[in-house]
Amino acid sequence: MPERSFALLGIPLAVCYRCCGIYLGLFLGTLMKNPWMHRSPATRRCWVLAATIPLALDALLPYAGLWTNTGLSRLITGL
Secondary structure, eight states: GGGGGGGTTTTSSSHHHHHHHHHHHHHHHHHHOOOOGSSSSHHHHHHHHHHHHHHHHHHHHHHHOOOOOOOOHHHHHOO
8 A cells, every 4th residue: 555655756665654663673673782681581572562562552443443543653663
């Protein structure tokens, strides 16, 4: 859907705002060194859950009519 993706020189990119944020977050995460984040599997699960909750809310609340997501909200929750 062209209206849900960034455009470069008028040509829409192949990924949506949210996926672009996810890819950017993965890239930026590889540049960071956080030894406290990788101490235990439980800590990693908590971080993944904490990051997934806003993304899921941004994706599901429009179906309930409680939220209207935008390109910026998709990008930020993906990030």
